[in-house]
Amino acid sequence: MRFSRNATGTLFVGGALSLTLVALAYPAMLGFDKVSTAQDRVIAQTQWGPLTEQDRDFVVKVRAAGLWEYPLGKIGMEKGTTKEVKTAGEHLVDGHAALDTTCRKIAPMLNITLPNVASPQQVAFVNQINSSTGREFDSNFANILRITHGSIFNTVAKIRSTTKNSLVRALADQANNTVLDHITVMEKTGFVNFDQALFQQTTPPKLPTTDLTPPPPQPGEPMVVLTPPPTATSTPVALPGEQAGTVPSPTIG
Template sequence: MIAVRSSRRLQRWLVGIMAMVLAFLLAPAGLARAADVPIPVPPNSGTGLTDKGAGVVSAADRDFVIKVRLAGLWEIPAGNMAVEKSEDERVVNIGRSISAQHVTLDKLDIAVAKKLGIALPNEPNRDQEGWLNEMRNASTAQQFDQVYVDRLRAAHGKIFPAIATIRASTRNDSVRKLAQAANQFVMTHMTLLESSGIVDYGSLPTAPAPVAPGSGPVPVDNQMLAAAEENGIPGVSTSVILLVLAGALVAGVITTMRIFRTR
């Protein structure tokens, strides 16, 4: 009788230990990825970015500086219209924020253009005028909101990859710093527009299919693989290792319990 009670106590003890070990092994794995890894935010200072106008200015650089100016020429009045015409407080605040931020970005752009001798337009282009006319001619506040949000979200989606290309490739320090600022503004504006809850994602253009799948803009080389494997067994993920350890623990407990039952 005493042996049976001891065996049951041991079984309960082993089950409890197994539960604690499983909780230790498995729970932190997911939590660490969600909570312990900070979201990277570009710093406002100490980036090493200069603004001396130094470096060759390419045709793509000039086109980029002009496009930043054009963006402000229609998004500032569009935002002002949102404040006046929308009946949705979310859209009113989005329009006010984007308009004000483009005023700031426009000043940065004008300063860079002056430094580099780039002539800037003073009126929106034909497409942008057409979008502004759509907003002016909207018959209801709800129709205005949809046009405003969809046109701006689509425009930001088109300029976003262009900014990334210039930020990564330009040889001119002033253009590089402008691209850094523009990238952060555009990310903020896309997020603001999406917070309206009315973006028609189905109407946005899709990304082109890769010419050679797996060899796109993020190549995997030996250096990247080595960095990925520093904290684990090469070719084996942490999750797989934890599952194997948990399985081995369960098997060990079951075997131990069977041994005590046969005694």
């Protein structure tokens, strides 16, 4: 994937983490002109249960998260200066490849359009982290990713506890395990500033929707696939009638 260098980056002043962070705020729905303010509004009845706007948001959001964290994981494996940072990069690649497989599996079944590119703000995070080197890279990598995963953790729990759609519920189960794992490996790097992380998670600024929304795919554009690593330990959700790790041909159910 290529990332635009024109996206607005974030700043680190005097070694302190200063982020403009709502990276995993709900993106606007792709393929729909209007979005209701009531996120629990049912937009479709499916054989797996009713699908709400927040259910659809969640599937799009998990996909978008992988589109910036997966390549950033590869960057961390290459540029990290410690074993712990490189290990954290490996976990990003492994976990998001499996989540992405699940998203691509269930999206056509629920008639959800998935993005092929992360949001402008997420792209800016990749550019900011990748532009640093050495211990500054390690710190930027660990802190930004710890904050974004901490921010999404409560959202995953909300979806898991409220959705009536079994496919979305299965994705939430997988996402919960993956996000907790990624929080843990970031903390194990020893670079996380917990005071800054808590502040950024609880007081995110309001940004324009255009900064937070991944663009829809272009007509005829092939879908980006996040390939699992050769030593993958994470597995996609297995749907009824299939074995874990397989990807059926997309069908609208």
